Amino acid sequence: MDVTKAERKRFDEIRGIRNRIAHGARPVLTVHEAVKMSTDLRQWGARIDKHMVDYFFVSEQRLI
Secondary structure, eight states: OOOOHHHHHHHHHHHHHHHHHHTTOOOOOOHHHHHHHHHHHHHHHHHHHHHHHHHHOOOOOOOO
């Protein structure tokens, strides 16, 4: 799966914030920033899921 430098940087930023929270820090985030991060992760997850289905899983058709 192709990942751009910008996507990787964004993921690293979000992961860094998550790690700081996990270690007890309280980052200053607006609701808008938090929703944007959530949206970015959800969209990236959907891309990863589609890639996995397209390239690694075998779909069987059900016979009725």
